[in-house]
Amino acid sequence: MATIRPARYLNTSGVLRPSAGLQRSSHQTFRPLGSVRCKSGPYGYTQAKALVFSKYGEPTDVLNLHTHSISPSLPAKAVLVRTLAAPVNPADVNTIQGTYGAKPTFSSLVGTAQPSAIPGNEGCLEVVSVGSGVTSLQKGDWVVPAASGFGTWRTHALVENADSALLRVDKDGLDPLQVATVSVNPCSAYRMLKDYVDLIDLNVKSYASGSAGGGAWFIQNGGNSGVGRAAIQLGALWGLRSINVIRERDSPEATEAMKKELLDLGATVVVTEKEFLDRSFTSRLKEEWTRGGKDPVMLGLNCVGGKSASSIAKSLSQGGTMVTYGAMAKQPVALPTGLLIFKDIRFRGFWLSRWAAQDKEGKKRTIEDILNLTRDGKFKDAPLEQVKWDWDTEEKILREAVQGTLQGFRPGKGIFVFGET
Amino acid sequence: MATIRPARYLNTSGVLRPSAGLQRSSHQTFRPLGSVRCKSGPYGYTQAKALVFSKYGEPTDVLNLHTHSISPSLPAKAVLVRTLAAPVNPADVNTIQGTYGAKPTFSSLVGTAQPSAIPGNEGCLEVVSVGSGVTSLQKGDWVVPAASGFGTWRTHALVENADSALLRVDKDGLDPLQVATVSVNPCSAYRMLKDYVDLIDLNVKSYASGSAGGGAWFIQNGGNSGVGRAAIQLGALWGLRSINVIRERDSPEATEAMKKELLDLGATVVVTEKEFLDRSFTSRLKEEWTRGGKDPVMLGLNCVGGKSASSIAKSLSQGGTMVTYGAMAKQPVALPTGLLIFKDIRFRGFWLSRWAAQDKEGKKRTIEDILNLTRDGKFKDAPLEQVKWDWDTEEKILREAVQGTLQGFRPGKGIFVFGET
Numbered sequence: 001m002a003t004i005r006p007a008r009y010l011n012t013s014g015v016l017r018p019s020a021g022l023q024r025s026s027h028q029t030f031r032p033l034g035s036v037r038c039k040s041g042p043y044g045y046t047q048a049k050a051l052v053f054s055k056y057g058e059p060t061d062v063l064n065l066h067t068h069s070i071s072p073s074l075p076a077k078a079v080l081v082r083t084l085a086a087p088v089n090p091a092d093v094n095t096i097q098g099t100y101g102a103k104p105t106f107s108s109l110v111g112t113a114q115p116s117a118i119p120g121n122e123g124c125l126e127v128v129s130v131g132s133g134v135t136s137l138q139k140g141d142w143v144v145p146a147a148s149g150f151g152t153w154r155t156h157a158l159v160e161n162a163d164s165a166l167l168r169v170d171k172d173g174l175d176p177l178q179v180a181t182v183s184v185n186p187c188s189a190y191r192m193l194k195d196y197v198d199l200i201d202l203n204v205k206s207y208a209s210g211s212a213g214g215g216a217w218f219i220q221n222g223g224n225s226g227v228g229r230a231a232i233q234l235g236a237l238w239g240l241r242s243i244n245v246i247r248e249r250d251s252p253e254a255t256e257a258m259k260k261e262l263l264d265l266g267a268t269v270v271v272t273e274k275e276f277l278d279r280s281f282t283s284r285l286k287e288e289w290t291r292g293g294k295d296p297v298m299l300g301l302n303c304v305g306g307k308s309a310s311s312i313a314k315s316l317s318q319g320g321t322m323v324t325y326g327a328m329a330k331q332p333v334a335l336p337t338g339l340l341i342f343k344d345i346r347f348r349g350f351w352l353s354r355w356a357a358q359d360k361e362g363k364k365r366t367i368e369d370i371l372n373l374t375r376d377g378k379f380k381d382a383p384l385e386q387v388k389w390d391w392d393t394e395e396k397i398l399r400e401a402v403q404g405t406l407q408g409f410r411p412g413k414g415i416f417v418f419g420e421t
Numbered sequence: 422m423a424t425i426r427p428a429r430y431l432n433t434s435g436v437l438r439p440s441a442g443l444q445r446s447s448h449q450t451f452r453p454l455g456s457v458r459c460k461s462g463p464y465g466y467t468q469a470k471a472l473v474f475s476k477y478g479e480p481t482d483v484l485n486l487h488t489h490s491i492s493p494s495l496p497a498k499a500v501l502v503r504t505l506a507a508p509v510n511p512a513d514v515n516t517i518q519g520t521y522g523a524k525p526t527f528s529s530l531v532g533t534a535q536p537s538a539i540p541g542n543e544g545c546l547e548v549v550s551v552g553s554g555v556t557s558l559q560k561g562d563w564v565v566p567a568a569s570g571f572g573t574w575r576t577h578a579l580v581e582n583a584d585s586a587l588l589r590v591d592k593d594g595l596d597p598l599q600v601a602t603v604s605v606n607p608c609s610a611y612r613m614l615k616d617y618v619d620l621i622d623l624n625v626k627s628y629a630s631g632s633a634g635g636g637a638w639f640i641q642n643g644g645n646s647g648v649g650r651a652a653i654q655l656g657a658l659w660g661l662r663s664i665n666v667i668r669e670r671d672s673p674e675a676t677e678a679m680k681k682e683l684l685d686l687g688a689t690v691v692v693t694e695k696e697f698l699d700r701s702f703t704s705r706l707k708e709e710w711t712r713g714g715k716d717p718v719m720l721g722l723n724c725v726g727g728k729s730a731s732s733i734a735k736s737l738s739q740g741g742t743m744v745t746y747g748a749m750a751k752q753p754v755a756l757p758t759g760l761l762i763f764k765d766i767r768f769r770g771f772w773l774s775r776w777a778a779q780d781k782e783g784k785k786r787t788i789e790d791i792l793n794l795t796r797d798g799k800f801k802d803a804p805l806e807q808v809k810w811d812w813d814t815e816e817k818i819l820r821e822a823v824q825g826t827l828q829g830f831r832p833g834k835g836i837f838v839f840g841e842t
Contacts, residue, residue, distance in 0.1 A: 101763030342522030
């Protein structure tokens with residue numbers, strides 16, 4: 001067995017800078033998912049791995065898998081967590097590419113040679129050990145990061161100020177994937193719909209009261225995205241009907257299968273982008289779905305941009321609002337002035353990170369609400385492609401799982417599921 | 422003297438359909454401006470002229486000067502008014518061109534061979550005679566139309582439901598031009614600024630409290646337009662600082678003269694479009710005017726579109742709103758997604774006609790407020806090119822005055838001033 005040297009020094013956050021001779025310990029214990037298990041290094045140090053990047057670029061070019069150690073002596077207000085599951089969201093990839101609105105902080109906290117950042121904004125984490133001054137968390141608790149930019153793509157993390165940095169969730173009846181995916185897409189859909197539901201209700205009352213089959217609609221592109229699927233389900237629970245635009249699949253059969261899948265989730269109408277951008281769409285909207293325009297379409301959700309965004313805006317009723325939360329087509333939103341002036345269409349953006357930073361209590365309540373729906377079988381998480389991350393998983397596999405996420409609106413984006421770490 | 426046949430029949434609005442043989446009467450009386458005078462036809466009929474169009478097109482192609490008669494026997498709730506002054510606004514020209522959001526109603530009310538519409542959304546009208554059932558108006562009162570689409574480009578009008586169709590103004594200390602120009606541009610500026618002033622105040626408190634020279638800004642293109650000049654003055658009265666973009670004039674001297682004119686009105690900063698679109702503008706905004714961005718720019722007013730609109734949006738502080746009320750460049754507003762999502766910039770439109778229709782009382786109060794400021798010498802109407810409209814004024818002169826209005830942001834747009842009619 002190779003000689004193991006202890007890590008040389010702790011930095012201020014309690015995270016070890018690397019020891020050149022640090023190697024895997026043989027004192028490893030593997031326990032089933034959901035229990036506490038850590039790869040122990042010498043003197044009780046936890047050995048950890050993290051995906052890091054020290055410059056912007058394509059994930060396959062700039063992501064490195066970095067190994068470091070974490071001291072067993074926790075600061076009073078810190079906890080040690082291990083990651084059970086952590087999704088790869090488009091915003092994570094944009095952050096690595098350097099095109100995201102919020103720039104990460106590059107630091108040497110996990111002891112990389114160059115200052116680096118750890119991607120990953122959400123995940124399900126399990127508390128492994130607890131500092132003496134932590135009041136809200138216990139060993140074995142499941143938690144999610146309270147704010148964006150946590151860096152969940154790592155096996156373990158030492159979390160300072162754990163009471164404010166982490167939100168405890170009730171894990172009863174849930175699996176780690178359900179908890180890991182609640183913070184970004186379902187929360188976004190929840191907030192964008194909820195913030196406009198009063199407005200929509202108002203219009204339902206005035207436009208469609210007493211009418212058979214009447215009621216308010218919302219319309220969205222990215223119907224098959226994580227946010228799209230969450231919006232379909234939450235909207236249906238809250239009495240909203242939805243028109244959902246999806247990209248054509250590889251075959252007509254696959255397109256029909258996806259339409260059926262979204263209809264089963266609670267979508268009222270699903271159309272392909274081709275149908276949506278066709279000239280006939282306006283009259284279909286009016287005649288087939290909104291009783292000649294009597295039922296209002298007061299909210300549009302846009303994550304595409306370009307022509308698709310313009311068509312969402314044109315589909316809205318007088319006084320409606322289009323909320324932009326993404327830009328998959330990488331084209332700006334072009335607004336015909338008439339829509340602004342004469343049709344009183346309003347345009348806003350939604351950024352989850354801002355909301356979460358401004359309303360931490362609101363985020364906690366939203367997560368609890370969605371997880372309650374999940375537990376009751378009323379809310380389904382989006383299908384994800386599980387990428388197993390064990391101690392021996394190669395860097396290449398993890399990198400490619402990240403790179404593959406920006407392939408449009410396919411379901412089955414990646415989620416790291418941590419096993420033997 | 423030619424034989425005069427009486428008009429053949431009254432239509433339902435009390436406006437005469439034309440008599441083929443109708444001719445000018447010789448019983449004409451001319452009284453000085455401000456007094457009541459009508460060109461009398463036979464049997465007490467008032468002879469009137471109106472600019473009309475029966476199809477969309479360029480004003481010089483489609484506008485006709487039409488003569489008709491109005492019966493002396495008024496319906497109970499009607500009044501007869503004569504026009505003292507009526508401006509030519511860009512929206513009027515767009516209406517004639519058929520490019521405006523609200524389409525006029527083509528009718529035969531004034532007895533044109535083809536169903537036709539009378540342009541002109543604002544004006545100062547004088548009550549000439551009053552039906553027995555009218556409660557709010559007396560002979561000699563000055564009034565303005567309560568709603569858009571009145572059709573002020575005519576010497577006289579018989580106004581049904583006069584109590585709701587007209588707003589009486591206190592003419593004391595005012596001239597007809599000041600009253601005629603209050604309804605469109607100053608009202609627009611007033612509403613767009615006032616509706617955001619609370620928001621701006623809020624931010625002034627948080628950003629700039631206690632700071633020397635601090636305070637909130639708004640930024641606008643079309644600084645020299647009727648709305649722009651009104652916004653400069655009202656903003657200054659309400660404690661807002663303004664950055665105003667103007668087009669370059671024909672000579673550097675003329676540009677400097679215009680800058681000085683707007684600064685004298687109360688503008689804080691005036692820049693040419695070239696300066697505005699230059700790369701250096703962002704740093705000038707930050708360093709020269711907003712104390713490194715500490716003083717917020719929460720409101721942008723856009724009547725141009727295209728690049729100018731994008732630059733307005735980019736100049737706004739986090740959470741700011743751009744209000745679009747015109748599209749002189751005839752180019753859509755392109756919104757970089759990042760401004761929506763990460764900078765939380767909001768985009769809305771303002772349409773005076775909608776506001777006036779929804780809040781008649783608000784319009785009345787706004788007009789009174791602005792006319793009080795005018796009377797007190799605190800608000801100046803924009804310089805206008807007066808086009809005299811007498812009974813003998815040729816159609817060609819009136820047409821060309823209309824056509825000439827869409828020449829950019831020059832001051833001195835036309836206003837019809839009625840003399841011997």
